[in-house]
Amino acid sequence: MLRSAARFVIVLLPFLLITSCSNTKESTVPDMPTFVPPGMIQDPLASVKVGTSVLHNQELGAVANYHFDVVLDYAGHRAQVSQLVEVINPGPDVWTEIVFFLPRDLQTPRFTLSTVRLQEQVETNAMQLHLTSDGFLALRLPEDLNPNESRLVSITYGLEAAQVSLDTRRPMGDVGYGDDVLQFVNWYPRLVPYHPGRGWERWVPTDVGPPLLAEVADFQMKVRAPEGVMVASGGPIERRSNEWQFHMPNARTIAFSASPSYEVLTRTEAGVTIYVFYLREYAFEADDVLAAAAQALVLFNDQFGHYPYRSLVIAQDAYLSSVASGGLLLHTGRGFDDYSGQPDTLLMSLLPLTMAQLWWGEVVGYHPLSEPWLGASLAMYSEYLYVERYQSDMRDWYWRDRVEYWQPAGALNRTAYDLRTTEELLKNTYRLGAKFLHDLRNSIGEVAFRKLTRDLFRNSTFKFVSGVQFFDTLRMYSDEYPQIIIDRFFDEMIAMPTLSPPLTPRPPPGPPATPTPVQRVHVVKHGETLIGISVQYEVPLQMIIDRNHISDRTMIQVGRELVIPYP
Numbered sequence: 001m002l003r004s005a006a007r008f009v010i011v012l013l014p015f016l017l018i019t020s021c022s023n024t025k026e027s028t029v030p031d032m033p034t035f036v037p038p039g040m041i042q043d044p045l046a047s048v049k050v051g052t053s054v055l056h057n058q059e060l061g062a063v064a065n066y067h068f069d070v071v072l073d074y075a076g077h078r079a080q081v082s083q084l085v086e087v088i089n090p091g092p093d094v095w096t097e098i099v100f101f102l103p104r105d106l107q108t109p110r111f112t113l114s115t116v117r118l119q120e121q122v123e124t125n126a127m128q129l130h131l132t133s134d135g136f137l138a139l140r141l142p143e144d145l146n147p148n149e150s151r152l153v154s155i156t157y158g159l160e161a162a163q164v165s166l167d168t169r170r171p172m173g174d175v176g177y178g179d180d181v182l183q184f185v186n187w188y189p190r191l192v193p194y195h196p197g198r199g200w201e202r203w204v205p206t207d208v209g210p211p212l213l214a215e216v217a218d219f220q221m222k223v224r225a226p227e228g229v230m231v232a233s234g235g236p237i238e239r240r241s242n243e244w245q246f247h248m249p250n251a252r253t254i255a256f257s258a259s260p261s262y263e264v265l266t267r268t269e270a271g272v273t274i275y276v277f278y279l280r281e282y283a284f285e286a287d288d289v290l291a292a293a294a295q296a297l298v299l300f301n302d303q304f305g306h307y308p309y310r311s312l313v314i315a316q317d318a319y320l321s322s323v324a325s326g327g328l329l330l331h332t333g334r335g336f337d338d339y340s341g342q343p344d345t346l347l348m349s350l351l352p353l354t355m356a357q358l359w360w361g362e363v364v365g366y367h368p369l370s371e372p373w374l375g376a377s378l379a380m381y382s383e384y385l386y387v388e389r390y391q392s393d394m395r396d397w398y399w400r401d402r403v404e405y406w407q408p409a410g411a412l413n414r415t416a417y418d419l420r421t422t423e424e425l426l427k428n429t430y431r432l433g434a435k436f437l438h439d440l441r442n443s444i445g446e447v448a449f450r451k452l453t454r455d456l457f458r459n460s461t462f463k464f465v466s467g468v469q470f471f472d473t474l475r476m477y478s479d480e481y482p483q484i485i486i487d488r489f490f491d492e493m494i495a496m497p498t499l500s501p502p503l504t505p506r507p508p509p510g511p512p513a514t515p516t517p518v519q520r521v522h523v524v525k526h527g528e529t530l531i532g533i534s535v536q537y538e539v540p541l542q543m544i545i546d547r548n549h550i551s552d553r554t555m556i557q558v559g560r561e562l563v564i565p566y567p
Helices: 280-303 333-338 344-359 372-390 392-408 422-444 446-460 467-476 482-490 530-537 541-545
Strands: 063-073 078-089 095-101 113-120 130-133 135-143 149-160 175-177 181-183 217-224 229-235 235-241 243-251 256-259 264-270 271-281 311-316 323-326 327-331 520-523 561-564
Touching: 095 149, 113 135, 113 327, 135 149, 175 280, 229 243, 229 271, 229 311, 235 264, 243 271, 243 311, 256 271, 256 311, 271 280, 280 311, 280 333, 280 344, 280 372, 280 446, 323 344, 327 333, 327 541, 333 344, 344 372, 372 392, 372 422, 372 467, 392 422, 422 446, 446 467, 520 530, 530 541, 530 561, 541 561
Parallel strands: 063 217, 271 311, 311 327
Antiparallel strands: 063 078, 078 149, 095 135, 113 149, 130 135, 175 181, 181 256, 217 243, 229 256, 235 243, 264 271, 323 327, 520 561
């Protein structure tokens, strides 16, 4: 939980524009190109006027522009952060509050929240703050925020990293440090998605994931590091002495790492500059990572759609995991350390998998709590597509050692709440997802499968994709709907080919002694109450609440599908 000394201060502050740096760059660092998606004219230093904004995506429930000023204490494994967020209401609702989520590391004593300021308000003591035990920070506005208006929220805080090893797995170590690397992943208060007519999305925290649930936003970040410390992040613009500038438009997250031992390799492929930040004793490994990243970029551009940014940064991290963030791939430190030059190693196998998450997860969003199978399937199968294209003699190895070795089981469409651990997500959902997509591709053909993935990517770029959209798109490219394959992996029968398959989660598998009855689903009707439904099915009320993860039992939406458990 937050330190008891944490305090909230509401004051008037002028908007401080992050100013440009000079064109002077250190000779040891390659030129950092301006980072702009194709077809998009951006001035990263343009001022922001409260109440007006050019919306990146008219379908967004909220639009945000993040500005970070980070002072990095590398030796102390700590950062002091000034975070300014312009939040724009695209309509049609009128807002009375703005809600942020504090990730796991911001719910520990290593996080010290100093101030929360709502700017441009006449009465500085009018805003109310509500911090929930599950990490949501609600700012109740003194004046309603009308459509096409904005507010500026300033948050200052300190965050200390935890020590990690090369065997540490996510989510532990996301804000962590090793012998030579300091890394910040899921490190800032994040605006939660907004749903018109429903409000700000809140969810029950889970250790499975961790969830990436955010709409696209514009990120500008300045990191001031000690002399000699190099900083890696998505969207590099330039460096002046010990000050590093980054700009990531239309991204869901931003992360960074730093090290005094980083060196850099670069290569331009398909119009994208690829950077590899590596510890100097791993030059051989970095060469192979750079070559493989260029191959994966070409493949995924063709299979899914063009990577929409001008740079892609890969940085050696301090733990076992690899993680994708906006324009950045923090790549397994353990993989670098263990690399033997062979393609069947952690360093090489995780590269295409995690790179694919830049397409499926960052550019195209999905709901990692209710439908983790979407991102997991596409990422894991992307690794096979890479093996098939560039290492065709290793296809049997992939299915034997990367998939079947883990003995994946259960239904593919389980939620994050139905999975007990992140390890179960990796062993089952990822592996089952790869098998499902492989069977699907063999059924509809490679050409149709490529059209399917490209259509999904094109129609969902900078948006969210759902399971319903996946299956609706599949119908467009399958002469005969592959119902048998779907039934093999999903735990709900799809009776009508014109209807989208219901993706109702199933509970975690238990002992096989007693067969589980067919799952019951109740559609809430007008005038019904939870207690009335519990009486109707003779099921304890709390069982329905727990099974459907209902956070507010006094509010139940008409039309919602409730899974009715058996007592």
